[in-house]
Amino acid sequence: MLRVALRILPSLVLAMITVLLILVSVGRGDEVPSYPAVTKGWRAAQALLARMAQVYEVPPPALQIDRFGHYRDGVIYMRDATVDTDVMEAVLAHEFAHYLFRHKGLVPGNEIVADAKVVEILERSRGYSCGEAFRVQYRRLSGINRVNLQLQGHQSPCEELRIFLTGFPEFRDFVRVTGGERERPCWPAGW
Numbered sequence: 620m621l622r623v624a625l626r627i628l629p630s631l632v633l634a635m636i637t638v639l640l641i642l643v644s645v646g647r648g649d650e651v652p653s654y655p656a657v658t659k660g661w662r663a664a665q666a667l668l669a670r671m672a673q674v675y676e677v678p679p680p681a682l683q684i685d686r687f688g689h690y691r692d693g694v695i696y697m698r699d700a701t702v703d704t705d706v707m708e709a710v711l712a713h714e715f716a717h718y719l720f721r722h723k724g725l726v727p728g729n730e731i732v733a734d735a736k737v738v739e740i741l742e743r744s745r746g747y748s749c750g751e752a753f754r755v756q757y758r759r760l761s762g763i764n765r766v767n768l769q770l771q772g773h774q775s776p777c778e779e780l781r782i783f784l785t786g787f788p789e790f791r792d793f794v795r796v797t798g799g800e801r802e803r804p805c806w807p808a809g810w
């Protein structure tokens with residue numbers, strides 16, 4: 620009797636493991652949104668978000684696509700148009716900052732706190748120097764497309780840029796040099 624049981628047991632265990640693996644892969648499959656198509660940018664965003672969660676020792680938040688980027692109740696939403704741009708990392712870090720601080724609602728004060736945290740998040744999770752991380756965030760906040768937007772819960776894009784820059788006086792020269800270039804439509808007062 621015991622010998623039979625011992626002979627059956629390994630195959631039973633194997634069958635259970637197989638069933639578990641199938642269940643896990645189906646579960647994972649359900650989390651992949653049907654839209655957008657899994658682009659290089661989408662994969663990069665997911666990988667970077669996982670890395671951020673690892674570095675800050677928090678459970679990774681979910682990532683979904685929406686009409687505009689925002690954070691709510693443990694879920695980070697990004698515009699699909701943002702995912703494949705050169706500012707994706709800064710957008711993701713901004714939303715991740717909301718997640719870290721457990722921000723609720725669309726409040727201008729929260730946006731300032733999240734913007735200021737972006738540089739540190741990119742340094743730690745992406746391995747950028749402070750200057751490299753600053754430039755990605757600077758590019759995001761000064762972007763031509765952003766300046767014409769009045770985002771819900773935000774101050775004007777120029778005001779957000781100005782407040783962000785006050786935290787990084789060491790990059791004043793860089794900002795002044797690029798002042799006339801296309802990517803910087805706002806000239807913050809005092810700069």
Ligand SMILES: [Zn+2]
Pocket residue numbers: 689690713714717729730733
């Ligand atoms: Zn925000």
